[in-house]
Amino acid sequence: MSETRKTNHYWSLQAITLMSNNFATPLTQEQSDTFRQLTSSLNEVQLAWMSGYLAAITAQNGNLIPVPVKNEIIEKQGLSPITILYGSRTGNGEGLAKKAQKLALEFGLTTILKNMDDYKPRDLQSEKNLLVIVSTHGEGEPPFAAKELHEFIYGKRASRLENVNFAVLGLGDSSYFQFCKTGKDFDLQLEKLGAKRLANAGCCDVDFQETADQWLKSTLSAFSGLDGNKVTVTSGENIETSVSQKYSKKNPYQAELLEKINLHGRGSERQTLHIELDADLPFEPGDSAGIMPVNTSELVNEVLSITGLIPEDEVEVKNSKMSLFDALKKEFELSKITIDVVKRYLEYAPNEQLAAILQSPEKLQDYLYGRDIADLFSDYPVLLSAQDLVKILRPLQPRLYSIASSPKANPGELHLAVSVVEYENGGRNRRGACSNYLSDFDGNENKIPVFIEKNPNFRLPKNDETPIIMVGAGTGVAPYRAFVQHRELAEKRGKSWLVFGNRNFESEFLYQTDWQKFLKSGALSKMDVAFSRDTEKRVYVQHKLQENAAEIYQWLEDGAHFYICGDMNKMAADVQNTLVSIVKNQGAMSNDSALDYVNKMQKEKRLQLDVY
Ligand SMILES: Cc1cc2nc3c(=O)[nH]c(=O)nc-3n(C[C@H](O)[C@H](O)[C@H](O)COP(=O)(O)OP(=O)(O)OC[C@H]3O[C@@H](n4cnc5c(N)ncnc54)[C@H](O)[C@@H]3O)c2cc1C
Ligand SMILES: Cc1cc2nc3c(=O)[nH]c(=O)nc-3n(C[C@H](O)[C@H](O)[C@H](O)COP(=O)(O)O)c2cc1C
16 A cells, blocks of 8 residues: 555544544534444545545635645556646636546546646547646637647647547637637647547636536536546645635725826827835736726717717616616726627627628728727617627726736835827727726725736746846836846845837836846846837847847856747747847757757746737
C-alpha cells in the first residue's frame, strides 16, 4: 500500500476509533450510530471516495477547504479516469475545470486535472476520456497555454485518437468575430483524428456560469454512462479548491476615487487619465482591474429618440422591473454594436442589406467600427417595443485595465492609466462607455465598482535578480509602473529596461517623472523612448529595439524576461517580428532557429504578452 493510501486509511480508521470511544462529535447519537454503522461496513476504497465526496459538499456550501485528493490513481481494472485538460489565460477556464472536477465527484467519476501548459501533446493518444476546456484570445487565437497542443493536433505528428472519448467546452465572447474559435478547433480536430465525441461542444459567452454548469452536468452524465468509468475513488493532481474571491465581477468592490489626473500635457488632442482608487483587493503586478461602467445619458437619450420609445416604459431585466431609461443606462451596451446584436436585430427587422453585411466578415468589421446602437436603429429603422429592444441588446460588460501600481508600494490602492475613447462619426460625438464613465466620474456620486482579473501569464520573474525588458506603447506602459514600483522594494534586484512609445515627447510622455525618479533610484536601469509623431519618419518601439539589437540580445542571453504590452493589432506583431530578427542577426542563426529561440522563451514564460 502506498504512503498516501496508508495515511488516508489511517485517518479514516482513527476517526471511527475516536467516535467509538465516545469522543465529542457534532452528530446526534442517532446520526453517530448510523455513521459508525455505515463507515465500519466500507472498504478502504469506499472510505476514500466518501471522504472526497463529503469534502466536495463542504466546499460547495461555501466553506472552501482543500479537496482531499490523492496524488496517484489507484490502478484498478476497467477504471478509466477523465482527464480534464484546460487552456486558460485569465482564469475563467481554469475555474471551470476545477468546478468540473468537483462536479465529477457527484457523478462518482475519477478525474485528473491538467493544465495544457504542462501537458505533453503526445500523451493525448493514451487518454481514454478527455474533457477539454479552452478559451479563445487575440483575434481567434488559443490562449498561450493551449498554443502548443493546438498546433500539435493540426500537425503531422498528431496520432490517431480512436480510443479517446472527448467533449469540448469553449469559452469566448460573442462580440468577437471568431467566437469560441479555439474550442471549435479542438472539437473538430479531435473528431478528425478519430476521437469519439460524447457531447456537442459547449460555447460559453461572457456570462458563462449558467451555460457552463448545464453543459458540465449533462456531459459528465454522458461520461458516467460509459462502461467501466464509474469508480469509487477520488484521484487527480493535488489541487486546492480556489478560495472564492470575496469580490468578483458579480460582486464588485465599491472603490472610492482618490485621484484623477490627465497624464497628457498641453497640445495633445487626446487624454490618458491616471486614476487612483482606494481598493483593498488582493492582486499582483501584472493583474488587471475590471470596471463596470454606465452609459452616458446623452447616448441613452439618442437611442430613445431614434427608437421613439419612452424613458419611463417599464421593462423586465434579469427578473426585475425597471424603467427603460435605467435599463439603457446601466444594463446594456449602447456605445458599440457587436455581432450577436446584429444577428438578433435581423430576427426582428429582416433587412437584405444588413443580412449581406453580416455574411461578409470584412464588410461587417467595417460597418461595426465606430458605430453605436443609435446608428444601427437609424441605418435600419424598425418599430420595436421597449421589451423587444432590451432583448436585442447585449448586457453591459466590464472593461479591463492593467493595474499601474504595486500593492507593496501602495497598499490598499489600485492605480490605472485609462486612455479616453472619443471620436466623431456622422456629425455626432462618440464616447467610449467605460473610459468616459471614469472621465466624467466626479467622486461625489456612487463609488466605482471594481474587481480583479488575474493574469498569471504576465508576471515578474520569481527571482528579483533576473533582468527584465519591458516594451509598451501608450497605456501599454501601465503594468510596467507596477513592475518597477514592486522591484524598487526588492532587497536585491536585477537590471530593468523600459522601451516606451507614444505620439509626442512634450505632451504624451506617460509617467515621465516616475521614470526619471526610478532611473535615479536605480529601480530602472535603462530607458528608450519612441515618439512617433515628433519626427518626419515615424519611429516606433520596434525601431528602438532594432537600434539596440546587440544589447537586447546580450540581455536575453543573460536570461532576461521580455514583456510586450499594449496594442494587439500592430505593435505586438511588429515587436515579436523584430525580436526574431534581432535573435537571428545577433545570434547568427537561421530564421527557423531564431523562431525556435523565441518560442522557447515563450514556453519558459520568459516572453510574456498582455495585449488588447
Ligand atoms: C487585458 C486588457 C487590459 C487593458 N488595459 C488597458 C489600460 O491599461 N488602459 C486602457 O486605456 N485600456 C485598456 N484596455 C482597453 C479597455 O478595456 C477598453 O477596451 C477601453 O478603455 C475602451 O473602452 P470604452 O468602454 O471606453 O469604449 P467602448 O464603449 O468599448 O467603445 C470602444 C469602441 O469604440 C470604437 N472606437 C474607438 N476608437 C475609435 C476611433 N478613433 N474611431 C472610430 N471608432 C472608434 C471601436 O468600435 C471600439 O470597439 C485593456 C483591455 C484588456 C483586454
Ligand atoms: C484580449 C482578449 C481577446 C479575446 N479574443 C477573443 C476572441 O477572439 N474570440 C472569443 O470568442 N473570445 C475572445 N476573448 C474572450 C475570452 O475568451 C473570454 O473572456 C474567456 O472567458 C476567457 O477565458 P480564460 O480566462 O479561461 O482565458 C478575448 C478576451 C480578451 C481579454
